[in-house]
Amino acid sequence: MSWARLTTLLFFVVLCTNCWSQDPAPVPTVGAQTITLGELQQRAAEQAENVLVATQQAEAAELELDAYRAGLKPRLELAATLPNYFRTSTQVTLDDGSIAFREIELNNSSVSLLANQRIAATGGLIGLETALQRTDNFAQSSKSYNGAPVRLSFRQPILAFNPWRWDRRLLPLQAQLTDRARDAARADAALDATDLFFDLVSADQERRIAETNREANQTLYTIAQERYELGQINRGDLVQLQLELASAEQNLLRAERLVGSASAAILQYLGEAYTGQLLEPETPTATAALTDLDVAATRATTLLAERPELLDIARRTLEAERDADRIRRDLGPRLDLDASIGLIRNADALDPIYSDPQNERIVSLTFAVPLVDWGQRRSLNKRAATELALARQLGERTELNLQSQLTQLLDQWRTVRQELVLATQIRDLAEERFRISQESYTLGAIPLTDLTFAQQNRDQNTRAYAETLRAYWLTYTNLERLTLYDFINDKPLYQ
8 A cells, every 4th residue: 555545545534524513414314304403492391292281271271260350340240131021820819718710811021221330349239230021911902011210229248258259369379370381381392392401412422423533433434444454454354444444334324224213213302203304413512601601599599489389388278268168158157138229110001110119129138147057167177277277388498398399400500510611621522532442553653452442432522512411401491490581691481
């Protein structure tokens, strides 16, 4: 083999090794669609199944709150019975006590217009009504009218349970809870998407390693064949390089299969059909701005108050208080006030109903006291008290668990940032060592075993760097999920 040919091959080997720089550029995959971590997180936060469910629940809670507010506004109702005709016989008691049957043929028609207003603070109801009734007696060929041109009524349960007062507190809290739960679902989806993204990164990393190793091993095998013919290496080294080349080709096929599987998993998570298309991850770089990013423990702890779990505990506590109030009032004394004032009149003609009405005044106060309930009220009150105590205990435990999770994540965050800096340095050093070993082997300065070991060490540390990068972003995204805050851009998530 001439020195000119050997120099050309050596130059080609060095050129090949340049594809493994400090931040290796992806080897393009034919027909692949490039995707970034931020893009995938954003799409997952909009398209994931749990986000769709949480969004529907938030919308339902908001609609329920709108319905409650609408129920507190004045309502107007028109009611009419036209016609109400019947012809039958009915039983009549005569003056001497005997029973007789009379045939009747009547048509009772009525129409009313009612406006009412609910009072949420007391549970009372104010109504304003106008009504008219006409009776046609066909058997006696007569007609009569009964009307109330105007009637103002008031109904007030004094000691009864008032659901409107409790709904005024519960429904806004429920709407706030589901809104925060939607943000939490988005953050959960972003965390899942991060894990899926780095599954794709790992698969693509394996593909890139296998692609580069195949090219490098092909070049080295070509050189080894020339050196074997010249008697500079033995048959074992040549077979070893041939084995490395076959292994690289096999690893490339396996890596391409893993890329397809990871791409399918991402598309399925996003609710999109997988038809064989591949995704190409744009691996985020470990910049100094990211490795120097610090999260203050006091600030993160303050942000925990926005977690939906704590809002849910507040809702459950309020519901337990409401149930206790319902039991106490439903099984206790009852006092109801009904009052109305207005104008009424009955006549054979329509005109007197409105031209000469009479005054109407009605007041009714109903009082009831349970005398013997065999301990039912006491037992139910005790049960409600235990449920309230449990809700408060669960609230304390939930808050403690969230704080423990945050403390653990902050400890991991401090460690993983240092790990990422070291993993970057180790990866770069392993890559440099491999380039030196490759050049040295080409010149015959080191044996094949040293080159193989350097290659394995480079591949191992490249994978270790990718896993550390995964741990970094999973830890950070977990911090975002727990606090619902974007520390990189210093703003709340999804707002």
